[in-house]
Amino acid sequence: MTDTNTWSAARVAERLLQAEDSATALTSIRAEWDGLDLATAYAAQDLALNVRVARGEKVTGVKLGVTSKAKQRQVGVDSPSTAWLTDRMILPIGEAVPRASLIHARAEPEIAFVMGRRLQGPGVSAASALAAVDHVVGAIEIIDSRFSGYKFSMMDAVADNNSSGRYATGPISRRPEDLDLALEGCLLEVDGEVVDSATGAAVHGHPAEALAFAANTLAARGHAIEAGWVVLTGGMTDAVPVKPGARIAVHFTNLGTVTVAGGH
Template identity: 35%
Template sequence: MIEESQVAKLGDALYEAMVSGRPTTKISEIAPESTITDAYNIQSRMLARRIAAGDEIVGRKIGLTSRAIQDALGVYQPDFGQLTRQMLYQNGDAIDMGALMQPRAEAELAFVLKHDLRGPGVTVTDVIRATDYVTPCFEIVDTRFSDWKIRIQDTVADNASCGVFLLGEGRADPRDIDLSLAGLVIEKNGALHSTGVGAAVQGSPANAVAWLANTLGALGITLKAGEVILSGAQAPLIEVVDGDELVATIAGVGTCTARFKGRAQV
């Protein structure tokens, strides 16, 4: 564990990096002894700075759902970050690359809640009952560090490497489809880029949401009605540059279109 004063200093540094577009030093380099708990405390400090500046929490994201990424970071459970209103884009919007540093896109399923979810003890059935609808989305992951060669402390502290997110136009009742079998097709600039399936996310995206509800519940935090929950990537990360267009289609749910303009800051 690291000192509270250092947690505040590192959280402030991440916030300043986000605002300025200048990378900060990795947590794993400054404080290699830091724990995952320390990293979440740093994340909280960074988000507190965002909220104090006028932003607000609108949901959560789940990351590290891929076994390959878990193996690379040496951690064998997902992580989570916070979604804020200023991160939100709508279907078809042009994402401003100038507000990001080292962006990459990933397609996934977003859950929008109609009832609160509070763990522990939340099951997949509880998740389905509490969900208003699901929709395709793109999360644009980003890092406020010098490169993507990061450790678990780094990504957790950096709000689970979340940049912005974009919600699709299709909506579906999760009771009407098998979320684990619903196929994903991603097109980049009009050509097939990659495919995926819901089962790639902890066996089902609903499993990931249940994990989040139970993990946060143990911390006294409730997932609230109206919040958006990004359940985790169903396909590999996608490099994006100015002028790119991505379209994600999830069978039985709908599509999500993201366009990119400008140059990233780094």
């Protein structure tokens, strides 16, 4: 057991950034330090963001994790979590997933909001959250936990920026009022074979509910969701491994198709 006196939010942030930069997996921090509670994990997440910005990254949005009831039961929580997106995480259309820079990349389909105006809690409802959205796009998030075998506690995951890796957004956008987001479906395809499917209802009951949750949760930490930011509302299905050369496509009902390829 590690000496608990040597731990702090700053040390957690430093250790996880080092693991990310070197693509080296760690074991659970929570297992070593029982002082890693959610408040400390979020503090570590914010400290890591400060480091990212200081080295030249630009904040591009927010991502939600554990938005489905099944995943919440799996990790023993009853609400989602939030994390940060930066421009370093953007995967341009046509570029392969940089597997060599990641530890164990996995892909999951998401409904993404692009904000038209600033959204700040508390007291944000799903309706008021949706009113702040400019348009909706389909997305694939490439998650990449810094923990070996994707084995971690909720506190580990939050400190690790909700397993952030890369994200790709699709070329087709729709106004939110033109969609029934709870019924917006997706098919997850790997190398031409459909392996999973879901609808937007899998995301905290409705993607707008996830957006409202993010705004209200961030407000408690002194943050808001800014105009122009992307909000990834959470995985609609289980994530699938990104294998060398694999082609992963997500076909949405109204948001078109988003495709990524696994690099070698």
